[in-house]
Amino acid sequence: MKRRRPSFPLIPALGLITCALLAVAGAALAQKDSRPAAVDSARLRAPPAGQWLSDGRTYDAQRFSPLDQINETTVGRLGLAWYADLDTYRGVEGTPLFIDGVLYNVSAWDVVTAYDARNGKALWTYDPQAPREWGRYACCEPVSRGLAAWKGHIILATLDGRLISLDAATGKPAWTTQTFDKSQPYSITGAPRVFDGKVVIGNGGADLGARGFVGAYDADTGKPLWRFYVTPGDPSKGPDHAASDSVMAMAAKTWKGDWWAVNGGGAPWDSIAYDPKLKLVYFGTGNGTPLVAAYRSPGGGDNLFLCSVVAVNAETGRYVWHYQEVPSEEWDYDCNQTLVQADLKIGGRVRQVLMHAPKDGFFYVLDRKTGQLISANNYVPVTWAKGIDPKTGRPIFNPAARYDLDPVLVTPGPGGGHNWFPMAFSPRTRLAYFPSYEQWVVYARDPDFKPQPFRSNSGWGGYTGEALKKRIALQKEGDKKEKAWLTAWDPVAQKLAWQVRLPRHGNGGVLVSGDLVVEGTTRQTLAIFRASDGKPLWEFPTQSAPVAGPITYLLDGVQYIAVNAGWGGGAAQIERSAGKELPRAPARLLVFRLDAKATLPALKPEEELPEPPPLRASEAQVQKGAVLYARTCALCHGQQAVGGVKDLRRMTRQTHAQFKDIVLGGLRKDKGMASFADILTADDADAIHAYLIARANEDWGKGGGDDDSH
Numbered sequence: 001m002k003r004r005r006p007s008f009p010l011i012p013a014l015g016l017i018t019c020a021l022l023a024v025a026g027a028a029l030a031q032k033d034s035r036p037a038a039v040d041s042a043r044l045r046a047p048p049a050g051q052w053l054s055d056g057r058t059y060d061a062q063r064f065s066p067l068d069q070i071n072e073t074t075v076g077r078l079g080l081a082w083y084a085d086l087d088t089y090r091g092v093e094g095t096p097l098f099i100d101g102v103l104y105n106v107s108a109w110d111v112v113t114a115y116d117a118r119n120g121k122a123l124w125t126y127d128p129q130a131p132r133e134w135g136r137y138a139c140c141e142p143v144s145r146g147l148a149a150w151k152g153h154i155i156l157a158t159l160d161g162r163l164i165s166l167d168a169a170t171g172k173p174a175w176t177t178q179t180f181d182k183s184q185p186y187s188i189t190g191a192p193r194v195f196d197g198k199v200v201i202g203n204g205g206a207d208l209g210a211r212g213f214v215g216a217y218d219a220d221t222g223k224p225l226w227r228f229y230v231t232p233g234d235p236s237k238g239p240d241h242a243a244s245d246s247v248m249a250m251a252a253k254t255w256k257g258d259w260w261a262v263n264g265g266g267a268p269w270d271s272i273a274y275d276p277k278l279k280l281v282y283f284g285t286g287n288g289t290p291l292v293a294a295y296r297s298p299g300g301g302d303n304l305f306l307c308s309v310v311a312v313n314a315e316t317g318r319y320v321w322h323y324q325e326v327p328s329e330e331w332d333y334d335c336n337q338t339l340v341q342a343d344l345k346i347g348g349r350v351r352q353v354l355m356h357a358p359k360d361g362f363f364y365v366l367d368r369k370t371g372q373l374i375s376a377n378n379y380v381p382v383t384w385a386k387g388i389d390p391k392t393g394r395p396i397f398n399p400a401a402r403y404d405l406d407p408v409l410v411t412p413g414p415g416g417g418h419n420w421f422p423m424a425f426s427p428r429t430r431l432a433y434f435p436s437y438e439q440w441v442v443y444a445r446d447p448d449f450k451p452q453p454f455r456s457n458s459g460w461g462g463y464t465g466e467a468l469k470k471r472i473a474l475q476k477e478g479d480k481k482e483k484a485w486l487t488a489w490d491p492v493a494q495k496l497a498w499q500v501r502l503p504r505h506g507n508g509g510v511l512v513s514g515d516l517v518v519e520g521t522t523r524q525t526l527a528i529f530r531a532s533d534g535k536p537l538w539e540f541p542t543q544s545a546p547v548a549g550p551i552t553y554l555l556d557g558v559q560y561i562a563v564n565a566g567w568g569g570g571a572a573q574i575e576r577s578a579g580k581e582l583p584r585a586p587a588r589l590l591v592f593r594l595d596a597k598a599t600l601p602a603l604k605p606e607e608e609l610p611e612p613p614p615l616r617a618s619e620a621q622v623q624k625g626a627v628l629y630a631r632t633c634a635l636c637h638g639q640q641a642v643g644g645v646k647d648l649r650r651m652t653r654q655t656h657a658q659f660k661d662i663v664l665g666g667l668r669k670d671k672g673m674a675s676f677a678d679i680l681t682a683d684d685a686d687a688i689h690a691y692l693i694a695r696a697n698e699d700w701g702k703g704g705g706d707d708d709s710h
């Protein structure tokens with residue numbers, strides 16, 4: 001038997017638990033290639049117990065590891081082994097990979113680092129220089145959810161659409177492929193997946209107006225192989241010459257009006273899965289553009305393939321089946337969340353299923369061979385539908401949740417009952433685990449909506465007069481009902497097994513290790529629960545809520561748990577918009593093992609608040625600024641200028657002086673604050689500035705007020 005990596009030898013120490021021995025032997029037997037990250041189809045199909053070779057660990061993406069050195073008896077001894085600073089305050093959503101002694105991680109702006117998994121020593125870092133101005137097109141921060149490994153290479157997808165294959169030994173790029181046309185506001189935040197020599201990746205952009213597609217590329221060369229469009233294109237332009245051509249006519253029949261004018265949307269921005277036996281690739285698809293169905297497809301229609309699970313032939317990318325979870329979707333329920341496979345005994349026979357808990361609040365169990373609905377039930381309160389008709393597989397819509405100009409309160413909201421935070425499944429307990437969220441949001445159609453390229457094109461809002469009053473009152477009522485949990489769901493019985501209430505939304509992805517459930521929480525901790533009943537067993541303060549999916553691995557007979565702790569992304573935006581921001585440490589990769597005693601440095605004390613400048617602008621100017629701010633800046637800097645990536649009520653004297661250079665001149669472009677000169681005039685910038693000064697004075701100008709008053 002040849003050693004894979006001379007620098008990280010596998011030393012089978014005495015006294016290892018059986019499982020560890022098996023894992024080491026398994027890894028050794030599979031060795032053929034001596035390069036790092038020597039991952040081939042055979043290893044991806046049956047990864048050794050101690051390794052984490054792909055995003056969901058196994059093709060079925062259960063995020064289950066059989067490792068159990070850390071267990072109910074020993075977990076009390078779990079401590080921090082090492083950590084690595086990620087040099088960012090932005091959200092970090094990546095699931096790291098662990099391959100033969102090396103941890104490969106991806107941080108904000110797609111920066112990839114390889115670490116010695118034993119001690120955190122950085123082996124190399126690769127920064128793809130994702131253009132900071134492209135950050136404006138990512139709805140929810142410049143995050144990446146993970147990496148793929150293939151034959152000595154680590155494959156990365158960047159925000160601006162590049163697939164880059166890095167030499168796993170050096171971090172040097174081997175090939176680069178631009179996956180999308182930059183004339184549309186596409187972005188990539190999902191993890192690429194490698195299936196039998198192909199890399200498969202989708203894209204985001206449906207909120208702004210991009211025509212979503214999934215593409216497959218040769219994993220050795222980056223050459224494009226097939227492409228499947230989620231929505232039909234402009235009929236006057238003829239076929240796309242893509243794998244999806246065979247079903248675009250069928251899809252087009254479900255749309256009305258000039259849907260192609262804003263590109264349809266349907267972004268497949270996250271989950272992609274593969275069944276190597278059925279040779280099918282599955283992906284979830286997103287919302288449409290605009291979100292308001294009456295604007296998108298006037299006169300109705302299901303609008304295929306929005307908010308669906310689609311199965312295509314892995315070789316050709318051709319359509320095999322689809323299941324549309326929300327026909328004519330208009331509440332921003334994209335259906336991209338984790339697709340988890342299992343073989344479950346249902347009604348006396350073993351079914352090959354796909355499990356899915358998308359934003360719409362229902363837990364779906366589908367036959368993954370045919371796409372037929374086996375069962376569905378709501379895992380959080382749901383008002384948009386009264387249930388899913390088991391005969392037709394279609395939702396029974398609640399007409400009261402269909403909105404027009406009159407504001408209506410609906411749950412779930414755009415945050416989703418469950419969002420991208422990876423779901424896990426334990427073959428032992430036969431339960432699925434995921435963070436869930438009860439969010440109520442007011443919806444109404446903006447009567448003055450006009451789509452604009454490269455801008456948010458929801459079609460919502462425009463509240464004035466009575467509608468505005470009603471909206472505020474309804475939203476207040478909705479906010480009171482907000483709740484968040486870690487949920488354990490029985491997919492066979494379609495019912496709740498247990499739930500742990502957590503303080504607020506934004507709890508992280510889930511890992512099951514042996515009989516333990518591991519999750520980052522909004523208590524700013526990593527927490528461990530008993531998989532059978534949710535009993536809390538262990539919790540560690542992480543100084544920032546870990547939203548990413550944790551992993552576990554075995555090295556030299558020692559089990560580790562690794563997670564990125566970098567609060568940010570869409571959940572943080574929702575929380576910040578409500579003024580709920582916590583002091584937090586910069587993002588870090590944290591790695592734990594038994595009997596380790598490392599500690600995190602103390603959090604820096606909050607900086608003194610700078611005295612806001614006096615307000616000299618007129619009320620009209622402040623009003624104008626408020627409207628422009630809400631439209632252009634609130635996404636990143638928080639509603640009412642509270643919190644966000646940088647709290648603009650707290651600008652220093654110097655920042656006030658540089659305000660226009662920053663907002664129009666692109667002075668802080670390298671930090672992700674691109675110029676807005678293309679859509680704002682100098683007068684606009686002055687009005688926004690006036691509004692921000694007014695907000696700072698309102699909250700603590702004359703020595704009064706405090707940060708938590710919103």
Ligand code: HEC
Nearest residue numbers: 135136632633636645646651655662663671672673676688
């Ligand atoms: C796509 C996200 C995004 C949007 C939209 C956005 N910003 Fe920013 N902004 C940032 C980031 C990121 C930073 C840098 C934070 C840092 O310094 O770490 C920043 C920083 C700033 C700063 C410097 C603040 C300071 O105290 O250092 C100002 C001023 C600013 N933004 C104004 C605006 C205004 C005005 C708008 C709307 C016209 C806007 N931004 C829209 C992401 C955004």
